Amino acid sequence: MPPKKKAAVSAPSTMKELKDTLWKAADKLRGSMDASQYKDVILGLVFLKYVSDAFDERREQIREELVADGMDDEQIADLIDDQDEYVGSGVFYVPETARWTYLSQNAKGTQEVGGVAGKTIGQIVDDAMRSLMTANASVLSGTLPILYNNVSVDQRRLGELIDLLGDTRFTGHGAKKARDVLGEVYEYFLEKFARAEGKRGGEFYTPAGVVRVLVEVLEPYNGRVYDPCCGSGGMFVQTEKFIEHHGGNPTQVAVYGQELNQRTWQMARMNLAIHGVTGDLADRWEDTFAQDKHPDLLADYVMANPPFNIKDWSRREDDKRW
Incomplete structure (x- = not known):
């Protein structure tokens, strides 16, 4: 047989x-x-x-x-x-x-x-x-x-x-384009990894529902959007989706971000590239409290999910932000 x-x-x-x-x-x-x-x-x-x-x-x-x-x-x-x-x-x-x-x-x-x-x-x-x-x-x-x-x-x-x-x-x-499909896969992986890491996952990932609410409340149709603790860049990706959903032009928004953790900063740059979002995440990772990488930025919208659980932080007395 x-x-x-x-x-x-x-x-x-x-x-x-x-x-x-x-x-x-x-x-x-x-x-x-x-x-x-x-x-x-x-x-x-x-x-x-x-x-x-x-x-x-x-x-x-x-x-x-x-x-x-x-x-x-x-x-x-x-x-x-x-x-x-x-x-x-x-x-x-x-x-x-x-x-x-x-x-x-x-x-x-x-x-x-x-x-x-x-x-x-x-x-x-x-x-x-x-x-x-x-x-x-x-x-x-x-x-x-x-x-x-x-x-x-x-x-x-x-x-x-x-x-x-x-x-x-x-x-x-x-009707999805390859870029959109891979972007969705990337976001899916980010969420799964965040869940797997428990509390530490919050350092690089904010739940999609929370990000969506923040963006929809602010309605950033155009201008400069800033996230001082941008994690893996979810706020910026959702901003582009919001604008496209409402028939706007994503190129009318400029995004700026900063991130403390090197690996998370790298993830954010990859995430923006996959979604076709052009953003300025500075030339390297850095603590926003200690070293502002966008000192001359006048943002129209600031949205963030700060790391509330961090207790050990300091500020510079000569920093005009304080």
Whole structure:
């Protein structure tokens, strides 16, 4: 009797199925990793998948435009990697070894060839993060996690997660764009990680319902929006959603934020990039009480969920804010 064939695994067809599938896959990585590092590993991969998808989409658009202009394959090859063509359309330029196709092809790592040492998938992902930050230094410098080759990261499971992310369809979910789908996934992961970390989760995440109420009360249709303890940037993302829902123009709002924790500041910058929100979160993380990174800002709206549980804080007597 011939062996039974395994049933094909169907791709997630709804947003809920997509989120649940990705969360279960990501959960495989938990192992001996502490919660904060686990969070950084997963969110970094989601961000890398987003920028790679957006790059591929823009690359295909450029190719179609060049073909329409009557150019041959050689001319197209000379022009299709013009970085300005991507950045000018609000898309990060992704070097070849940082593209998801390259990561997927090498999800099990590379072997030594011709005297060139092989690499684990963790090394390949770390290199991808570095090259992506270098290619987009003005926006991403110091933002992305470099920790995928740490001993606490299971390399086999990391490769499996990359395979799953590559196989999952991030388009085709109703009328949603790939950016919106990935943005929703990122927010979902933030919420799940915050719940997993309990009280500490409040340091980087404010429940969506609370953020929504704050934004709807203030109605920031235009002007400058400031969050002095911005966490992972939820206030800014919700502001954009509010404006779009009411038929406004999100470009009429400028967002400014500051965050004390380095990892949370990095998460916020990735979160804004995924949602297509341009914001000024300063050049680095810093304590708002001790060092105001936006001293000349005259904000039209200030919204925040301050860290009320922090007892050890100080102020500078020469700070005009006091």
